[in-house]
Amino acid sequence: MVLFRIWRVQSILYTMVPASLYLGFSASIIWVAEGTYLTSTARSHAHDLNLEEGNVIGNFNGEFWGMFAGHQFVGNLMSLVLLKDGTGGTTSGSGTTLLYIVFLCSMTLGTILMCFLQKRDAKGEEILPDSSVSFYTSMVSLSKSVIAPLFDLRMLLIIPLIAYSGLQQAFVWAEYTKYIAEPALGESGVGGAMAVYGAFDAICSLAIGRLTSGLKSMTLIVCAGAFIQLIVLLWLLLRYSVTSGVLGILCPLLMAAALGIGDGIFNTQLNALLGMLFKHDMEGAFAQLKVWQCVSIAVVFFVSPYVSLHAVLVVMLVAVCISVVGFLFLTLMVEKAFSFAD
Template identity: 25%
Template structure:
C-alpha cells in the first residue's frame, strides 16, 4: 500500500503541475494582458476590467466557499471533486481567447468556488495517502511538483513575448499564449483520472497507523463535515495557526500578482520590462521548487528539529526580499507604468534575486503548514485544510483589493508586520501543540 500511496501523491503532483502551469501563468500576466487590451483599444472603447479585481473576486469567493468545500468533498469524494474543479479552471483560462468583462468576472466567481473545492480535496487526499512519518516528505514532494508550474509556464511566456521590443503583449501573442495554456490545463484534467482509491494502511513494522480512506470521509456526511470545521475554530491552536495562514495569503498576493506587475511597470528596466514579469515568475518558481524539494527530501531529518526553524528561515528570507523590493522598485510601480527610479536605479539582477527569495520563503511557510495540519489534524483533515484555505484566500482577496490602491512601501509594511505575527504564532503551536500531540494528549 505504501507504493500506491506514493503513486497517488506523485500523480496528484503532476496533475496540479499541469493545471497550475496554465492557471498561475495566466494569473501572473492577467493584469498585464488587460493593460495590453486597453493599449490596443486606446482609440476605441475602454475594456474596463481589472486583473487585480478579478483575482480579488476569485479569492473572496474562494474564502467563503471553504465553509462548503468540506461538504462537497465528503459528498462526492476528493478525486471527483478535484476532477470537476479542474474543468472550471480550464474554462477560466479559455475565456481569455475572447475576453469580455462579464465573462471575466463571472468565471472569477465560479473559479473561486472551484478553488475552494480542489484545495480542500487536495489536502484531504494528501493526508489519506500519508502517515505521520511520510506527511512531511509527501508535502515537500507535492509542493515542489506544484511549483514547477511557475517555472514551465513563465519560461513559455518569456520566450513568447521576450523577443519583441514593445511595452505590451500584442493580440496575436495573447491568442497563442492562451491556446497553449488551455491545452496544458486540459492535460492536467485528464491526469486526475489516473488517481487510485487508497485503502486502509497499517504499518506493522512500527505501530498501527490509521489513515482515513476516501470511503471513511464520505460516510461522515456533508453536514457533519461542515460542523467539524466550526468545531476546529474553537481550538486555540487552530486560531493561532490562522494568523500564519493569513500571512501566507498576503504574501501569495504579493509574489503572484503585485511583484511581477511592479517589475513590468518599471520602464527603466528597458523595452523588455513586460517580459521580465515572466522572468521573475521563473525565479519565484525556482525558489519554490528548491524549497519544496529540500524539505521533501530532508523531511525526516528536519522534522527531528521541529518545523519552526524552517518557518523562521522563511521569515528571514522574506524580510530580506521585502527590503530589496523597497530599494529597487518605484513606489507607484504596483499601480501604473512609471519612468522614475526608487531609492536606487533599478537592477534586473537584484529583481531576480528578490523573486527567488520570495519563492523560497513561501515554500518554507507552506510546506510546514501542510505538514503540521496533516500531523495534528489527521482525523479532521478536510475541515482543517478548508480553514487554512479560507483564511489564506480571505487575506489574498483583501490584498488584491488594496494592491491597486496602496503604494509599494505601504504594502511592504503590511507584509512585514504580519510576517512577524505569523512566524510567532506558528512557533507557539509547534512548541506546545506538537509536543502534547506526541505525548498523547487529545485536546489540542
C-alpha cells in the same frame, strides 16, 4: 461605437465574474481534498512500511509542492517566450491557443488519474462509502467539521501564519511584478523573473520536505523562511531603487529567488503541520487553510490599486512578525506532544 464598448464591458462583467466565482468554488473543493488525501496517503504509507509518520508527511508534501511549483517555472518560461518581442502575441492567436491546449491536456490527465485514487485510513485500509448516511446528515457533519477548528487554540495560533502565506503569494503576483520586476526588466522580463521564483519554489519544496520530521524541525524551517522574506521586505522598504546595468537585473532576480524559497517553505510546512496536528479533522483544518489564504489574497488584490507599495510592505512586515510569534507560542504549547519527532 460607444454602445459597442458599453456592451463589451457588460459582457465581460457578466461572464468573467460568474466564471471567477465558479473557479474559486471548484478550487476550494480541490485543495481541501488534496490536503486531506495527501496526508491520509502519507499515513498509510508510513504504516505499511513502518516509517516515522512525520518524515513521510514531510516528504509527501515536499514532493507534491515541488511538482506543483514546477508549473510556475514552465508557465512563466512560456510567457517569456511569447512576450520576448514585446507584442505578447497580439497579432496571432497561436500563443493563446497553445496555452489553452496545455491547460486542457493537464486538466484531462489529472481528471483521469483521479479516477484511480482510493481513500485509505491511517492503517492503509480502503474506506468504502456509507450509503446509509443521508445528504442532510453529511452536510451537517461537514459544516461542524469546518467550524470546529476555529474553537481550537492551536488553529487560532496558526491562522496568522496561514494569512501571511496568502499575503506573500499575492504580494509576488500583484506588487512585485508591478513595482519591481517590470520597471527593472521590462514587460517581457516579468516572465523570466517569475520563472526564477517558480524554480526556487520547486527546489526548496523538494529539499525542505526531506528535512521535515516534526514540530521542532518545522519551527526552525518556518523561522528561516520568515527571516529570508523579512530581509527582502526590509530591503524593498529601506534601500531598494530601480537601477540600470547588471545590478538592475540581478537584484529583482535575487528577490524572486528569496521569495520563492519562502513560498516553498510555507506551503510544505503549513500542510504538513495541519496534517500532524489535526489527525481527526483534516478536512476542517485544510478548509481553514484555504479560507484564510484566499481571504488574504483577495484583500491584497482589492486594495492594491488604492494603496502604495510602502504601505503594503509595512503591512507585510507586521504580518510576518505576528505570524512567527504565534507559531513560536504554538511550538511551546504543544512541544511535549511532539517530543517523539526529534
